[in-house]
Amino acid sequence: MKLYEYESKQIFAKYGIPVPRGFVLERGADIKELLKKHGIEPPVAIKSQVLVGGRGKAGGIKIAKTVEDAARIAEELFNKPIKGLLPKVLLVEEAVPHEAELYASITMDRARRRPVVLVSRLGGVDIEEIAKEKPEEIHRAYIDPWIGLRGYMARGLGKKLGLSGKRLQVFEKILLAMYQIFVDYDGDLVEINPLAVTSDGLVALDAKIIIDDNALFRHPEIAKRDPAETGEYTELEAKAQRLGFAFVELDGDVGIIGNGAGLTMATMDLVYERGGKPANFLDIGGGASAERVKEALKILYEFPKAKVIFMNIFGGITRCDEVARGIVAAIKEVGQKKPIIVRLTGTNEEEGRKILQEAGLEAFIDPVEAADKAIQLARER
Amino acid sequence: MAILIDRDTRVIVQGITGKEGSFHTKLMLDYGTKVVAGVTPGKGGREVHGVPVYDTVEEAVKNHGADASIVFVPARFAPDAVYEAIDAGLKLVVVITEHIPVHDTMRFVNYAKSKGTVIIGPNCPGIIVPGRIKIGIMPVSPFKPGNVAVISRSGTLTYEVAAAMTREGIGQSVAIGIGGDPIVGLDFVEALEMLEKDPETKAVVMIGEIGGDMEERVAAMYREGRFTKPIVAYIAGRTAPPGKRMGHAGAIISMGTGAYQDKVEALRKAGIPVAKMPYDIPKLLKEVL
Numbered sequence: 093m094k095l096y097e098y099e100s101k102q103i104f105a106k107y108g109i110p111v112p113r114g115f116v117l118e119r120g121a122d123i124k125e126l127l128k129k130h131g132i133e134p135p136v137a138i139k140s141q142v143l144v145g146g147r148g149k150a151g152g153i154k155i156a157k158t159v160e161d162a163a164r165i166a167e168e169l170f171n172k173p174i175k176g177l178l179p180k181v182l183l184v185e186e187a188v189p190h191e192a193e194l195y196a197s198i199t200m201d202r203a204r205r206r207p208v209v210l211v212s213r214l215g216g217v218d219i220e221e222i223a224k225e226k227p228e229e230i231h232r233a234y235i236d237p238w239i240g241l242r243g244y245m246a247r248g249l250g251k252k253l254g255l256s257g258k259r260l261q262v263f264e265k266i267l268l269a270m271y272q273i274f275v276d277y278d279g280d281l282v283e284i285n286p287l288a289v290t291s292d293g294l295v296a297l298d299a300k301i302i303i304d305d306n307a308l309f310r311h312p313e314i315a316k317r318d319p320a321e322t323g324e325y326t327e328l329e330a331k332a333q334r335l336g337f338a339f340v341e342l343d344g345d346v347g348i349i350g351n352g353a354g355l356t357m358a359t360m361d362l363v364y365e366r367g368g369k370p371a372n373f374l375d376i377g378g379g380a381s382a383e384r385v386k387e388a389l390k391i392l393y394e395f396p397k398a399k400v401i402f403m404n405i406f407g408g409i410t411r412c413d414e415v416a417r418g419i420v421a422a423i424k425e426v427g428q429k430k431p432i433i434v435r436l437t438g439t440n441e442e443e444g445r446k447i448l449q450e451a452g453l454e455a456f457i458d459p460v461e462a463a464d465k466a467i468q469l470a471r472e473r
Numbered sequence: 474m475a476i477l478i479d480r481d482t483r484v485i486v487q488g489i490t491g492k493e494g495s496f497h498t499k500l501m502l503d504y505g506t507k508v509v510a511g512v513t514p515g516k517g518g519r520e521v522h523g524v525p526v527y528d529t530v531e532e533a534v535k536n537h538g539a540d541a542s543i544v545f546v547p548a549r550f551a552p553d554a555v556y557e558a559i560d561a562g563l564k565l566v567v568v569i570t571e572h573i574p575v576h577d578t579m580r581f582v583n584y585a586k587s588k589g590t591v592i593i594g595p596n597c598p599g600i601i602v603p604g605r606i607k608i609g610i611m612p613v614s615p616f617k618p619g620n621v622a623v624i625s626r627s628g629t630l631t632y633e634v635a636a637a638m639t640r641e642g643i644g645q646s647v648a649i650g651i652g653g654d655p656i657v658g659l660d661f662v663e664a665l666e667m668l669e670k671d672p673e674t675k676a677v678v679m680i681g682e683i684g685g686d687m688e689e690r691v692a693a694m695y696r697e698g699r700f701t702k703p704i705v706a707y708i709a710g711r712t713a714p715p716g717k718r719m720g721h722a723g724a725i726i727s728m729g730t731g732a733y734q735d736k737v738e739a740l741r742k743a744g745i746p747v748a749k750m751p752y753d754i755p756k757l758l759k760e761v762l
């Protein structure tokens with residue numbers, strides 16, 4: 093789960109990472125009064141709180157030179173979607189004059205199976221870009237989980253960025269705090285981009301924390317949040333999640349249901365390979381009951397982009413007869429709102445096919461034939 | 474001996490009294506797996522399908538001797554179960570459990586390595602040597618004995634591919650689902666190091682997916698001649714958008730790594746053919762065998 097910049101900065105502050113002084117501005121609140129109350133004078137940075145990167149480039153970060161400016165810009169940003177998302181709140185903070193922008197992050201290195209600290213002199217741009225264009229400008233330190241990030245490692249990285257004196261000390265403190273946050277919050281990512289170099293130190297101008305969804309049980313205060321409200325997921329994606337399904341919306345028109353993440357992805361790819369366009373990813377998982385199958389179908393019924401539904405089921409632990417019963421139950425309950433093309437094979441396949449036939453549905457054995465049929469029907473609608 | 478396990482591997486089921494644990498204990502026994510004991514804290518003294526249950530792994534090992542365990546324990550308690558198995562001296566721990574926090578997995582995987590224990594998973598279907606033994610939850614009908622190893626990040630896709638191979642008369646020396654999480658124990662490179670030395674394996678099918686760089690590392694290994702048998706690959710997720718998790722926690726293109734095209738290009742450049750559809754794998758295999 094992604095935290096907002098302002099939430100991440102609150103955590104940063106708690107761990108002693110220098111952040112600009114500022115406050116969260118709710119819709120309808122009086123910015124002039126709040127500026128006075130917090131003793132903050134322009135220039136201020138006003139920042140749209142949406143969970144996407146590159147807000148600066150997209151026009152979601154503005155500097156206000158006067159109080160009047162600030163009021164006008166706040167009004168503007170509240171009504172300006174950034175990459176399709178409207179902010180619920182803005183972050184208003186001191187504009188920090190700075191000489192340079194650095195990059196620092198901690199994430200999990202999958203291959204080495206341990207945390208990795210990444211730093212670069214070239215902050216302010218996406219790390220992907222640096223990685224592609226100037227990979228030599230990214231410095232890394234891999235962390236032994238039993239030893240953790242040590243001061244000397246942090247200082248070593250700081251030296252590589254050309255830091256010295258007091259700044260080097262602050263840098264060490266910042267990296268150690270980031271590592272502590274990474275561990276304490278089950279971070280997938282803790283990132284500062286940019287880390288501004290000021291006349292007398294370093295300040296985190298941006299803050300990003302992503303928490304491992306599987307660890308949310310350890311962070312109940314964060315887990316409470318509705319995933320749809322953050323814009324990270326659509327309404328329907330969030331609803332599917334609540335029902336325990338992995339569901340991702342795509343742009344095509346062939347609705348996809350599979351059992352198992354790999355098979356479901358392969359089914360999307362198969363549709364694409366045969367000249368169609370998948371509308372979504374929806375995995376019903378292993379051993380799905382008829383009830384689950386029914387729920388899954390109902391999600392795609394509600395998803396307008398899916399003109400047809402292509403179910404690709406390889407029965408293993410999942411039984412084909414259960415799947416068939418689920419399909420029939422869904423049709424009985426809400427009707428057959430969209431064509432359903434089923435490919436069934438594996439455990440109890442004969443029985444499953446019989447159940448479908450009795451309900452007037454055809455069941456394919458060959459996934460390629462089934463995909464072709466689904467694509468054709470989607471075209472006709 | 475295939476790799477890691479064989480007919481006489483003695484297996485403990487951790488979480489044997491749970492619904493999944495007990496269900497799959499029966500299926501493993503039916504397949505001929507020597508499930509010698511089960512463990513569920515607080516439920517020692519019972520039996521599940523004739524298998525004695527203990528409170529601790531230590532007791533189970535002491536009374537029955539064991540080489541491997543399979544973990545069905547829920548995510549919150551799974552790390553503890555894995556440490557317990559490692560400390561009891563088991564050489565292989567298969568972790569079926571899904572949704573274990575990645576920080577926990579990272580730590581127990583490192584600990585296992587320092588103790589010489591191989592972890593398969595988490596979030597995996599397990600390992601099967603067709604006709605001899607399975608330590609996992611895979612259906613058995615897709616598999617038949619043969620000399621092509623299957624290594625995979627996905628469960629159902631493994632069954633799908635194995636079934637297609639079996640239909641075409643190509644059996645499997647072993648099939649391993651290494652798991653769909655960002656960090657797993659045994660990875661493709663390590664599995665291939667074992668398969669290189671396995672006389673029963675003549676070729677390998679690798680089923681990868683978007684996310685991470687494991688497939689790229691296999692490409693490098695192959696290019697450098699560290700694996701010398703034919704490999705045929707399939708990568709799932711060609712149509713997956715960046716930044717979205719596709720069911721598996723590990724199937725996500727992020728921070729510029731994990732894209733489908735990068736993987737396919739790396740593999741093809743190294744001389745590993747990549748099937749466009751999983752159903753094309755038997756055909757590609759016949760060309761290299």
Ligand SMILES: Nc1ncnc2c1ncn2[C@@H]1O[C@H](COP(=O)(O)OP(=O)(O)O)[C@@H](O)[C@H]1O
Pocket residue numbers: 112137139144145146147148149153185186187188189193216285286297298299
């Ligand atoms: N408080 C601030 N003071 C001065 N400049 C800022 C401040 N906050 C952001 N900026 C500038 O705006 C840019 C973009 O802001 P950032 O918070 O990194 O958003 P994003 O990464 O979404 O574009 C930064 O690289 C920095 O140059």
Ligand SMILES: [Mg+2]
Pocket residue numbers: 146216285286298
């Ligand atoms: Mg930024």
